[in-house]
Amino acid sequence: MFKKNYNPENQPKAWLFLLPSLVIIFLFSVYPLFRSLIMSFQKGTLINQRYAGIENYQKVLTDPVFFKALRNTALFAFTVVPIALILSLAIAWIIFEKVKHKSFFETIFFMPYVTSTIAIGIVFRYFFNGSYGIINYLLSLVGIAPVNWLDNVNMSMTTLIIFGVWTSLAFNIIILLAGMRNIDQEHYKIAKMFGANNWEIFRRITFPQLIPTFAFLLTVNIIAAFKVYTQVYALFGGQPGIAKSATTAVYYIYDKFHIAGRPGIAMAATVILFVIILLVTFVQNKILKKVGE
Amino acid sequence: MKKIVTCLSLLFLGLLAIITVFPFIYMILAGLMTYSEATSIPPTIIPASFQWENYAEVFTKAPFLRYFINTVFVSAVTTIATLITAVLAAFALTSLEFKHKGLVIALMISLLMVPYESIIFTNYNTIARMGLLNTYSALIIPFLTSIFYIYYLNGYLKSISNTFYKAAKIDGASDLAYIRRILIPMSKPALVTVGILTFISSWNSFLWPLLVTNEKKYRLLNNGLAAFTTESGSDVHLQMAAATLTVIPILIIYLIFRKEIIKGVAKDGIKG
Numbered sequence A: 001m002f003k004k005n006y007n008p009e010n011q012p013k014a015w016l017f018l019l020p021s022l023v024i025i026f027l028f029s030v031y032p033l034f035r036s037l038i039m040s041f042q043k044g045t046l047i048n049q050r051y052a053g054i055e056n057y058q059k060v061l062t063d064p065v066f067f068k069a070l071r072n073t074a075l076f077a078f079t080v081v082p083i084a085l086i087l088s089l090a091i092a093w094i095i096f097e098k099v100k101h102k103s104f105f106e107t108i109f110f111m112p113y114v115t116s117t118i119a120i121g122i123v124f125r126y127f128f129n130g131s132y133g134i135i136n137y138l139l140s141l142v143g144i145a146p147v148n149w150l151d152n153v154n155m156s157m158t159t160l161i162i163f164g165v166w167t168s169l170a171f172n173i174i175i176l177l178a179g180m181r182n183i184d185q186e187h188y189k190i191a192k193m194f195g196a197n198n199w200e201i202f203r204r205i206t207f208p209q210l211i212p213t214f215a216f217l218l219t220v221n222i223i224a225a226f227k228v229y230t231q232v233y234a235l236f237g238g239q240p241g242i243a244k245s246a247t248t249a250v251y252y253i254y255d256k257f258h259i260a261g262r263p264g265i266a267m268a269a270t271v272i273l274f275v276i277i278l279l280v281t282f283v284q285n286k287i288l289k290k291v292g293e
Numbered sequence B: 001m002k003k004i005v006t007c008l009s010l011l012f013l014g015l016l017a018i019i020t021v022f023p024f025i026y027m028i029l030a031g032l033m034t035y036s037e038a039t040s041i042p043p044t045i046i047p048a049s050f051q052w053e054n055y056a057e058v059f060t061k062a063p064f065l066r067y068f069i070n071t072v073f074v075s076a077v078t079t080i081a082t083l084i085t086a087v088l089a090a091f092a093l094t095s096l097e098f099k100h101k102g103l104v105i106a107l108m109i110s111l112l113m114v115p116y117e118s119i120i121f122t123n124y125n126t127i128a129r130m131g132l133l134n135t136y137s138a139l140i141i142p143f144l145t146s147i148f149y150i151y152y153l154n155g156y157l158k159s160i161s162n163t164f165y166k167a168a169k170i171d172g173a174s175d176l177a178y179i180r181r182i183l184i185p186m187s188k189p190a191l192v193t194v195g196i197l198t199f200i201s202s203w204n205s206f207l208w209p210l211l212v213t214n215e216k217k218y219r220l221l222n223n224g225l226a227a228f229t230t231e232s233g234s235d236v237h238l239q240m241a242a243a244t245l246t247v248i249p250i251l252i253i254y255l256i257f258r259k260e261i262i263k264g265v266a267k268d269g270i271k272g
Helices: A014-039 A055-061 A064-098 A102-114 A117-127 A134-141 A156-181 A185-193 A198-226 A230-235 A249-259 A263-292 B002-030 B053-061 B064-095 B101-112 B120-129 B136-143 B147-158 B162-170 B175-186 B188-203 B207-212 B221-232 B236-268
Strands: A042-044 A049-051
Touching: A014 A263, A014 B064, A014 B101, A014 B120, A014 B136, A014 B147, A042 A055, A042 A263, A055 A263, A064 A102, A064 A156, A064 A198, A064 A249, A064 A263, A064 B002, A102 A156, A102 B002, A102 B236, A117 A156, A117 A230, A117 B002, A117 B221, A117 B236, A156 A198, A156 A230, A156 B002, A156 B236, A185 A198, A198 A263, A249 A263, A249 B120, A263 B120, B002 B236, B053 B064, B053 B221, B053 B236, B064 B101, B064 B136, B064 B147, B064 B162, B064 B175, B064 B188, B064 B221, B064 B236, B101 B147, B120 B136, B120 B207, B136 B207, B147 B188, B162 B175, B175 B188, B188 B236, B207 B221, B221 B236
Parallel strands: none
Antiparallel strands: A042 A049
16 A cells, blocks of 8 residues: 555655654653743642743842842853863863873863762862861962862852863863864974964964864853853752852752742743843854954 | 973973862772871871771761662663664664654754753653652653754764665665664764763763652762762761762773763764
8 A cells, every 4th residue: 555655755654763752852852841931921839830921030030049140150151161261272282282192181181071070079079178178278388378168158159160160171172172183284284384383373273273163162161151050069068159159040940949849930030041041152153253254 | 492381381281180180089089088087187198098998888878889770770771762762763864754854853953952951840840740750760761862862873874875775675674674784883983972971971960860859769879979968967088988989980981981982072062
C-alpha cells in the first residue's frame, strides 16, 4: 500500500526517530516556556491558582529585594566577564606564543570547567575564612590587614566576583586557544618576514582575527553570568551572603518559588530576567557589529 | 628587552597556573589533615601524618556511599539515554527528508537560546504533578535527551556523505542496521565527546536535584556535599575530604579523556 506512494523527498518515518527526543523537548522545554508565562499572570499556591492580571509584575517591580538582586547580578556580569576575558586572552596568548608544553598548560587551566562548582566553592569558602583562611594569611605576609571576606555585607560581592573570575577562565582560555590555532600561519610568516615584533603581530593579526571568537565568548559569558546561582550557594554555605548581600536574580526566583511558595511572583521575575538577558545579548551584538565594521 | 617580556609573561602564566591548581591540591591535602592542622596559622601545607580516618568519619556522618551510587547511576542512565535519543534524532535530521524538517531545526535552535534556569521551576511543577518528586525518575526524565547534543551531532553527521545511506539501502539494510553498523562507528569521536560531557554535566548538576529531591535516599553527591557542609559546621578537614570524594572521580575521567574533552569543547563551544 504505502510502497506505491514512496517518495524519497518525504519520509514520514523520520518522525519515528525524532519521537523520543521530541516528546521530552515538548514536555520539558516548550511547554514550560508557555506555562511560565501563564503562571506569571496567576496568583495563589501551585495547587490553587487564579488569574491575577499584571499584579505579580507590579509586585516584583516594586520589590526592593528584586532590584538588589538585579543590581548584584548586573554588577557580577559586568565585572566578571571583562576581567575574565582579558585575563584569559593574556593566558591563551602566552600559551600560544611562548610555551612548548602547550597541552600541559591546557590540561591545568581547563580543570575548573569539569569539576563541581559546589565542591570548589566549599574549598574557596575555606580559603576565604576570616580567621584561618589561607588568603588572609598570604595578605598578612605583604602587610595587609585581614579582610572579612564572608561575613561582611560590603565584601560579599567582591568575594563572589573573585570566585566568579576563577571559575570562568577555563572555558575562555580553551576557546581562545582554538581561535588562535585557526588563524592562518601564513599571516605570521609574512609579518615576521617584514620584521613585525610580537606586539605588532598581536595587535594587527591575532586580535582582529579573534573578534568573532571574542563576540561568541562575550555572549555566552554574559548569559551565564546573569544566571549565577550555584557559585553563591557554595561560597556562602547555602545563604545568599550575609544579610542577603549577595542575592542574585536566580536566587530571588528560587526563594520566591520554593521557600516563600509564591510561584506567580517567581515566574514574573523569571520572565523579566529572560527579557533582560535577551536585551543585553541583543544590544551587545549590535555594538560588536559596529566595532567589527 | 624581549627576554624580559618573555620572562614576565612566563612568570604571569606560572602564577595563574598555580592559582588554578592550588585549590585542588590543597583540597586533597586538607582532607588528610587533623582539625588543628587544617585551621592553623601559618597554614599547614603537608600534614604530619595522613589522616585517612577523616574519610571513615565522613562515611559514618553522611551516607556518601549512597550518594556516590546514586550519582553514578543517574549520570550513567542520563548519558546512555541522551546518546541513543540524540543519535536517532540526528540521523532523522541528516539522512532523511520529511515535511517540516526546517521547522524542527529552527525550533531546536531557538530553544537553545532559552536559559535553562527560566524553565526549571515550571519543570519542577510538571514533575510534582506527575507524582515523581523524590524518585530517580525525577532526576533522569527531563534529561533523556539534549537539544544541544542533537544539534551538535547533526553538524557532525552532516559531514558523513549521504551516499553511505543510499548504498546501505540498496544493499537492503534497515535504518537501524545502518545506524548501528555505519553511522555509529563513523561518528565515534563525536559520540565519545558527547558521552563524556553529558556524564560530567550530569555529575555536576545541582539546582535540579536540589529542587526535586529532599530525601537523603535520593541525594546526589553535590547536594549531599552541600548539606554535609551545612551540618558539619566548622569541621573543615572533613568538608575537604567530602569535597575530594566528589571531585576525584571526575578529575580521573578528565585526565584520561582530556584530549577528547578539550577538542570537543573547543570545536563547538559547549557551555554546560
